[in-house]
Amino acid sequence: MTHLPSRLAKVSARDVNVHYGEKHALKHVDLDIRANEVTALIGPSGCGKSTFLRCINRMNDQIENAHVSGALTLDGQDIYDKGIDVVQLRARVGMVFQKPNPFPKSIFDNVAYGPRIHGLARDQAELDEIVMTSLEKAGLLTEVRDRLDEPGTGLSGGQQQRLCIARAIAVSPELILMDEPCSALDPIATAKVEELIDELRENYTIVIVTHSMQQAARVSQRTAFFHLGELVEVADTEQIFTNPQHPLTQGYITGRFG
Amino acid sequence: MTLFILTVVLLALTVLGYRLGRGRALAVVEGHPRQLHSLPSYHGYWVALWCGLPALAVISAWLAFEPALLHALVLAALPAELQALSDERLALVYNEVRNVARHGHPASSAAVAEAARHYASLRQILFISVATGALALAVAGLAHARARITVSLRTRNRVETIIRVFLIAASLVAILTTVGIVLSLLFESIRFFQAVSIWEFLFGTSWSPQMAIRSDQVGSSGAFGAVPLFAGTLLIAGIAMIVAVPLGLLSAVYMSEYAAPKFRAIAKPLLEVLAGIPTVVYGFFAALTVAPFLRDAGSAIGLSVASESALAAGLVMGIMIIPFVSSLADDVITAVPQSLREGSYGLGATKSETITQVVLPAALPGIVGGVLLAASRAIGETMIVVMAAGLAANLTANPLEAVTTVTTQIVTLLVGDQEFDSPKTLAAFALGLVLFTVTLALNVVALSIVNRYREKYD
Numbered sequence: 001m002t003h004l005p006s007r008l009a010k011v012s013a014r015d016v017n018v019h020y021g022e023k024h025a026l027k028h029v030d031l032d033i034r035a036n037e038v039t040a041l042i043g044p045s046g047c048g049k050s051t052f053l054r055c056i057n058r059m060n061d062q063i064e065n066a067h068v069s070g071a072l073t074l075d076g077q078d079i080y081d082k083g084i085d086v087v088q089l090r091a092r093v094g095m096v097f098q099k100p101n102p103f104p105k106s107i108f109d110n111v112a113y114g115p116r117i118h119g120l121a122r123d124q125a126e127l128d129e130i131v132m133t134s135l136e137k138a139g140l141l142t143e144v145r146d147r148l149d150e151p152g153t154g155l156s157g158g159q160q161q162r163l164c165i166a167r168a169i170a171v172s173p174e175l176i177l178m179d180e181p182c183s184a185l186d187p188i189a190t191a192k193v194e195e196l197i198d199e200l201r202e203n204y205t206i207v208i209v210t211h212s213m214q215q216a217a218r219v220s221q222r223t224a225f226f227h228l229g230e231l232v233e234v235a236d237t238e239q240i241f242t243n244p245q246h247p248l249t250q251g252y253i254t255g256r257f258g
Numbered sequence: 259m260t261l262f263i264l265t266v267v268l269l270a271l272t273v274l275g276y277r278l279g280r281g282r283a284l285a286v287v288e289g290h291p292r293q294l295h296s297l298p299s300y301h302g303y304w305v306a307l308w309c310g311l312p313a314l315a316v317i318s319a320w321l322a323f324e325p326a327l328l329h330a331l332v333l334a335a336l337p338a339e340l341q342a343l344s345d346e347r348l349a350l351v352y353n354e355v356r357n358v359a360r361h362g363h364p365a366s367s368a369a370v371a372e373a374a375r376h377y378a379s380l381r382q383i384l385f386i387s388v389a390t391g392a393l394a395l396a397v398a399g400l401a402h403a404r405a406r407i408t409v410s411l412r413t414r415n416r417v418e419t420i421i422r423v424f425l426i427a428a429s430l431v432a433i434l435t436t437v438g439i440v441l442s443l444l445f446e447s448i449r450f451f452q453a454v455s456i457w458e459f460l461f462g463t464s465w466s467p468q469m470a471i472r473s474d475q476v477g478s479s480g481a482f483g484a485v486p487l488f489a490g491t492l493l494i495a496g497i498a499m500i501v502a503v504p505l506g507l508l509s510a511v512y513m514s515e516y517a518a519p520k521f522r523a524i525a526k527p528l529l530e531v532l533a534g535i536p537t538v539v540y541g542f543f544a545a546l547t548v549a550p551f552l553r554d555a556g557s558a559i560g561l562s563v564a565s566e567s568a569l570a571a572g573l574v575m576g577i578m579i580i581p582f583v584s585s586l587a588d589d590v591i592t593a594v595p596q597s598l599r600e601g602s603y604g605l606g607a608t609k610s611e612t613i614t615q616v617v618l619p620a621a622l623p624g625i626v627g628g629v630l631l632a633a634s635r636a637i638g639e640t641m642i643v644v645m646a647a648g649l650a651a652n653l654t655a656n657p658l659e660a661v662t663t664v665t666t667q668i669v670t671l672l673v674g675d676q677e678f679d680s681p682k683t684l685a686a687f688a689l690g691l692v693l694f695t696v697t698l699a700l701n702v703v704a705l706s707i708v709n710r711y712r713e714k715y716d
Contacts, residue, residue, distance in 0.1 A: 062603060064519075087606045095604035101597040104620045113615070114605040164601065171605055 010035040010175060010205045011056055016070035018051050018060065025051045027229040029070070033175075033222075038197060038206045040220035040237065042213060044252065047226040049209045053177050055079075056207065057093040058086050074175070091118050094168030098180040100160030102152030102167075107144050110152040110163055111135060114171035130170055138166035139196050158189020165196060169204075176200065178208040182215065194219050213253055217241050225249045264317070264389050268396055272310040275400040279305025282407045296414035304413035307420055308403035313392040320388040327384070332377050337369050443694060446687035453681040454482045459688060461485060465651035465662075467671060467682045482685055484692070486651040490661030494572045494647060495636040497657055501576025502636075503629055506583025513584070514591040515613055526588070533581035541645030544574035549646055552658075561658060566648030569657040575642050582632040590624025590708075591617060627708035634700035638693060640665035664689050 009032035018026035026048040033039050033056075041049035051060070058079060060066040072079045079089060091114070102110050111131040114120075121127035131148075135141040140162045144155070152163050161181055168176055178197070182190040197206060197219045210216050216223050217237060224234040225248070233246045244250040280302035287293045294301070332355060333341070333348070340351055351370065357363040358374035359381070365371035407413075451459070462483020509529060513522050549570035556563030563569070594617050602612040618625070648660035649670060671686040678684070 057604060059600060059604065062600065087608055090604060090606035095600075097597055097601060097604070099597055101595070101601040103598060103601065103616050113602070113607075117605070117607050117611050117615075167601075167605065 009033060010075065011207070012071075012073045012076075013052070013055075014071040016052070016055060016068065016072055018048070018055060018069075019067045020063065021065045025229055026055070029231045031224055031231055031234060033205060033207055035205045036201060036203075037222055038201050038208060038220040039222045039224065040216035041207065041209045041224050041226060042211075042216050042252070043226035043232075045211075046228075048229040049224075049226045050179055051229075052226070053179055053207060053209050056175070056177055057090050057095055059095065061086065091171050092174050094171060094173035094176045096161070096164050096168055096176065096178045096181045099184050100157055100164050102155070102160050102163050104151065104153060106149045107135075107152045107155070107163060108148040111166050111170045114167060118171060120171070134166040134170040135163075137169050137200070138162045139192065139199075140166055156189070158185050158192060161185060161189065161193055162196065165193070165200075169200075173204065175205045175207070178206065180209050180211060183211060190215070213241070225252060227252070260385060260389075261317075264392065268310060268313050268317075268392065271313075271393070271396045271400065272306045275309035275396075275403070276302040276306040278400065278404050279303075279407065282404050286407055287409055293409055295410050295412050296417075300414040300417050301407050301411070303417045304411075305400060305403040305407075307417070309396045309400040312399050313396040316388060316392045316395060320384070324381075324384060328377060328380060331380055332373055335376050336373055340369055340373075440694070443687050443691045446684055447691045450681055450684035450688045453684070458482060459484050459685075460692075463653055465667070467667070467685050480682060482681065484664070484689065486653040487662060487664045487667055487689065488692075489653055489655070490568065490647070490651070491637055491663040491665070493568050493655065493657060493661055494575060494643060494663055495633060497569060497572025498575035498579060498636040498639075499629070499633055501573055502579045502583050502632055505576075506580045506628075506632070507587055507625065509580070510584040510587035510591060511613060511618075514588050515609070515617070529584060530581050532578065533585075535578070537578065537639065537641035538645070540574050540578050541641045544570050544642050544646035548574055556658065563658045564648070564660040566646060566660045567658050568647060568661045571643050571647040572657065574646065575636055575639055578639070578642065579632045579635055582635055583628050586628030586631065586708075587621070587625045590621040590628070593624070594620045623707050623710060627704040630700050630704035630707070634697040634704070637700070638665065638697050640669060644669050664693050668693075 011031075011033035013029050013031045016026060016029045016031075017024070029048075029052060031052070041053060043049050054060045055068055055072055056074070056079065060068055068080060074089070074092065078084065103113060105113070108131055111134050112127055115127060115130050121130055132141065135144065140159060143159060144150075144163075152160065155163060161184075165176075165181075181197075182193050185193065194215065197208065200206060201221075208216075208219065220237045222234065223237040223240040225232045225240065225244075225246070227248050233240065233244060233249045235245070240249065241253060244253060280298045282305075283294055283296075283298040283301035284291060291298050329352065333352065336351075340348070343351065351373075354363070354366065354370055355373045355377055358365045358370060359377040365374055459482050462481065463485045464481040464483045465486045466481040513526055513529075517525065545566070549565055549567060552567055552570050553563045553565050598616055598620055599612055602616045607615070643663045643666045647663055647666060649662050649666065650660045651662050651667075652659055654661060668686045668689050671683060671689075676683040
């Protein structure tokens with residue numbers, strides 16, 4: 001496993017371990033996430049891929065008795081440093097969840113939520129601008145332009161998930177974490193979100209956890225395969241799917257287990 | 259005692275019926291229960307029900323009609339001079355007859371002693387015939403049902419039907435009781451409104467519920483304008499809500515979002531103990547501790563506070579209903595999906611931003627429901643206001659004065675000896691009806707809000 005020069009790595013993990021109480025959920029993970037690429041984390045359930053994802057924006061802080069050790073840096077800055085403000089970290093690292101979770105607010109207020117709490121807009125016009133661009137980037141604007149004041153929970157599942165992506169984009173993050181963003185969506189909505197991920201790559205670095213290997217193959221440039229809390233193999237997506245080096249990876253992608 | 263023995267014998271017969279029915283079912287298929295339409299135990303239950311239910315019906319009918327029947331028969335057999343007495347006197351005589359016959363009291367006259375003997379023998383005959391009849395019915399039912407058992411008899415369906423009927427009957431008891439209460443309130447209120455107009459009752463501003471015993475009495479005319487009572491009730495309930503809603507909500511937020519599980523496990527039950535304190539204890543706490551304290555504190559800063567002030571009652575009532583608000587709010591806040599919180603944290607929101615901007619709005623319908631339930635509780639609360647709020651029907655918005663409430667007035671109107679044809683007494687029913695309507699409406703609104711909220715996140 002080769003490491004990239006750190007100037008190319010947006011996120012860099014060295015010997016990252018996560019314990020949930022007694023359980024050793026993530027073991028000695030070394031992984032670099034390159035800027036402006038989509039990195040897919042794949043592996044069977046319980047392999048630690050979501051755990052790793054949630055380390056990057058310190059979402060594991062929410063979980064009681066979760067303990068993270070090792071070095072995890074964002075642009076060379078230690079994410080777990082005492083001086084790091086979680087609020088600012090999360091403004092730089094957006095997250096999209098498995099189940100669409102729009103707030104019980106209007107579509108506009110859902111997107112405006114982040115900019116408002118971070119004070120990103122000086123006046124209403126600027127806020128409008130941010131919301132519109134975010135919805136536009138998330139490919140949702142044409143569908144919701146006339147009903148921005150309707151509740152976000154009234155949208156379809158796929159629209160809700162794109163609303164959540166717009167909400168994440170609105171804070172102008174550098175990195176977007178996606179935790180199985182399509183697992184609750186139908187194939188058409190999934191296709192739209194995948195298309196969106198591909199477009200977003202231009203301006204953002206994306207890490208996506210997925211159960212679907214086809215999805216990993218379709219949207220990502222790099223793929224990391226996790227198994228039982230360990231990072232087994234990471235390589236260019238094409239290589240992982242055509243010429244996996246590790247027998248476990250080969251077994252997983254050919255469907256022998258997982 | 260004899261009734262007890264009869265019941266035991268019947269129960270034994272029923273158990274026997276179960277065993278016989280079950281055995282018979284197995285015998286019919288020669289020990290291959292899979293051929294039966296219903297399991298052997300269902301055949302057993304079916305025979306047991308045939309054995310027990312008709313006999314039970316006979317005994318219940320006897321218990322219900324025995325007194326009336328005995329009354330009629332004994333009175334008919336009384337000597338003519340006793341029968342000629344007025345109804346009230348006759349009732350006294352009959353009472354004496356019963357006491358002589360059942361409790362061995364000495365009889366005051368030969369006629370009464372004779373009637374008592376008659377009463378006792380009639381009672382004996384009735385019981386023996388009922389007992390024989392019931393037991394015969396039980397045995398006959400058992401034999402009849404047992405004889406009808408065949409391979410294809412659908413006893414399972416029949417037993418299930420009977421069980422359903424029992425369950426319906428059980429829930430009907432509660433529903434019918436409610437209906438009965440409402441009807442009695444309604445009828446007495448209608449009688450009240452024949453004496454006092456609805457308009458005067460609902461909108462009159464003077465409350466002085468007295469009725470003249472003699473027409474020339476001083477102050478003979480009462481005033482039944484209930485507005486001061488409604489105002490007093492709302493004032494006290496309002497003060498209570500002002501205390502309970504913020505305290506309850508804030509403690510619910512703390513318990514559900516901030517408190518460590520260990521602390522929560524101890525503190526939540528402790529908070530809920532407040533709901534378990536008898537209201538009479540709150541009442542004397544309000545009357546003997548809080549009210550004097552407020553009066554002294556008021557006079558220290560030059561305010562005149564009545565020794566029975568709305569403020570004292572409202573404050574204590576507010577403490578009492580804190581658990582209603584906090585417990586329900588805690589439940590709905592906890593029910594807000596974790597994914598919403600994570601969504602907010604994921605955007606870099608702090609804990610308090612997440613709570614005020616995402617969690618509370620999501621939980622709002624449930625919180626409103628809890629607050630309305632607490633309000634209905636506050637409006638209907640009696641003991642605290644009886645003890646601490648006073649009886650003066652002042653129409654005032656000043657919480658430092660004494661006011662009275664609907665519930666307090668109902669208590670005062672009905673305590674002691676009352677004639678049930680005077681508007682003074684009947685007014686209590688009209689007040690009860692208003693109270694019931696208001697709290698019912700609040701409960702219905704609250705529950706529908708809570709339910710709509712629950713549907714959303716399931």
